Amino acid sequence: xxxxxxxxxxxxxxxxxxxxxxxxxxxxxxxxxxxxxxxxxxxxxxxxxxxxxxxxxxxxxxxxxxxxxxxxxxxxxxxxxxxxxxxxxxxxxxxxxxxxxxxxxxxxxxxxxxxxxxxxxxxxxxxxxxxxxxxxxxxxxxxxxxxxxxxxxxxxxxxxxxxxxxxxxxxxxxxxxxxxxxxxxxxxxxxxxxxxxxxxxxxxxxxxxxxxxxxxxxxxxxxxxxxxxxxxxxxxxxxxxxxxxxxxxxxxxxxxxxxxxxxxxxxxxxxxxxxxxxxxxxxxxxxxxxxxxxxxxxxxxxxxxxxxxxxxxxxxxxxxxxxxxxxxxxxxxxxxxxxxxxxxxxxxxxxxxxxxxxxxxxxxxxxxxxxxxxxxxxxxxxxxxxxxxxxxxxxxxxxxxxxxxxxxxxxxxxxxx
Numbered sequence: 001x002x003x004x005x006x007x008x009x010x011x012x013x014x015x016x017x018x019x020x021x022x023x024x025x026x027x028x029x030x031x032x033x034x035x036x037x038x039x040x041x042x043x044x045x046x047x048x049x050x051x052x053x054x055x056x057x058x059x060x061x062x063x064x065x066x067x068x069x070x071x072x073x074x075x076x077x078x079x080x081x082x083x084x085x086x087x088x089x090x091x092x093x094x095x096x097x098x099x100x101x102x103x104x105x106x107x108x109x110x111x112x113x114x115x116x117x118x119x120x121x122x123x124x125x126x127x128x129x130x131x132x133x134x135x136x137x138x139x140x141x142x143x144x145x146x147x148x149x150x151x152x153x154x155x156x157x158x159x160x161x162x163x164x165x166x167x168x169x170x171x172x173x174x175x176x177x178x179x180x181x182x183x184x185x186x187x188x189x190x191x192x193x194x195x196x197x198x199x200x201x202x203x204x205x206x207x208x209x210x211x212x213x214x215x216x217x218x219x220x221x222x223x224x225x226x227x228x229x230x231x232x233x234x235x236x237x238x239x240x241x242x243x244x245x246x247x248x249x250x251x252x253x254x255x256x257x258x259x260x261x262x263x264x265x266x267x268x269x270x271x272x273x274x275x276x277x278x279x280x281x282x283x284x285x286x287x288x289x290x291x292x293x294x295x296x297x298x299x300x301x302x303x304x305x306x307x308x309x310x311x312x313x314x315x316x317x318x319x320x321x322x323x324x325x326x327x328x329x330x331x332x333x334x335x336x337x338x339x340x341x342x343x344x345x346x347x348x349x350x351x352x353x354x355x356x357x358x359x360x361x362x363x364x365x366x367x368x369x370x371x372x373x374x375x376x377x378x379x380x381x382x383x384x385x386x387x388x389x390x391x392x393x394x395x396x397x398x399x400x401x402x403x404x405x406x407x408x409x410x411x412x413x414x415x416x417x
Contacts, residue, residue, distance in 0.1 A: 284397035291401035331403035
């Protein structure tokens with residue numbers, strides 16, 4: 001804790017609850033008052049004897065705690081004097097005009113027992129001074145934004161709280177969970193339709209269903225050994241659901257999404273996935289920025305609570321993207337303009353250079369045109385790492401830094417050209 005914070009706490013211990021307050025801040029600023037360690041920072045043989053056989057442990061644990069700190073105008077005179085000398089010397093604790101020293105002066109010795117007693121006393125004072133507020137106020141319950149499957153609107157990045165379908169309401173924590181649950185409801189009504197999709201590539205909706213869990217980078221089981229691809233964008237999931245609803249002859253307006261406020265107060269609460277993401281990007285971003293150099297693609301980027309951050313190279317709607325998930329990390333070149341055809345045209349143009357790009361990079365890439373969604377992307381993925389494991393962070397950060405820089409050096413010139 002820095003000195004100003006310690007002085008603030010000691011000032012409150014001294015002046016709270018009285019009108020006869022002392023100008024602690026001014027006296028500390030002008031050097032009259034200073035913080036005194038009752039048990040000194042350097043133990044003399046007398047102090048070692050008074051503290052007993054565990055003097056080293058007591059000194060290490062209690063030296064800088066509030067229980068061992070006070071204010072004095074005679075710090076230099078106290079020095080490493082014994083407790084008795086600090087009490088009885090001229091201007092010692094017995095004569096001190098500082099109220100908190102009155103409690104100290106009543107003690108005959110200063111050992112572990114006194115330190116613990118003063119700690120309890122100060123904790124009681126602290127609970128009085130900084131009592132948690134109590135209120136009967138309850139904020140008005142927010143009305144959640146709602147969208148149906150039929151509505152036009154970009155939901156990527158929005159947070160889903162729950163959905164209703166077939167007269168039932170189900171809370172969910174993510175779009176992936178909603179996606180799985182809705183498909184399971186449909187599957188329970190008629191297994192044949194989704195089974196047929198999983199067994200036939202020709203009729204499979206954007207190749208989203210399979211009987212082999214290893215066919216996808218990330219998937220969830222719908223039931224009976226049928227898996228659905230989940231490592232896709234929110235809009236892609238909604239597109240798949242729309243096409244499934246047509247096959248099942250369901251009304252898309254019956255599926256209603258309830259969205260949470262994007263600026264919820266609890267979004268960064270300790271232990272949440274948002275806090276974890278912000279911690280990772282705070283760690284990784286300097287490594288990524290160093291790889292791209294000053295004024296590089298990520299120079300004006302800040303740590304995010306999302307699982308991605310974007311870097312820019314001067315063409316609107318096209319960007320580099322770093323993704324950090326619980327099972328993998330990705331580096332991407334994204335064609336994400338509002339006009340779907342412009343994205344496909346740019347992707348197709350780049351794809352004509354696929355062989356020379358992969359030769360220059362020394363590896364194959366994933367080329368995802370995204371025919372059923374607006375955006376397209378080219379990416380490489382690092383598996384068997386997780387944002388949840390801090391031991392993976394250096395590997396993930398280096399992967400993000402190295403590959404976005406390689407993409408900038410090798411791929412971006414083709415896009416700009």
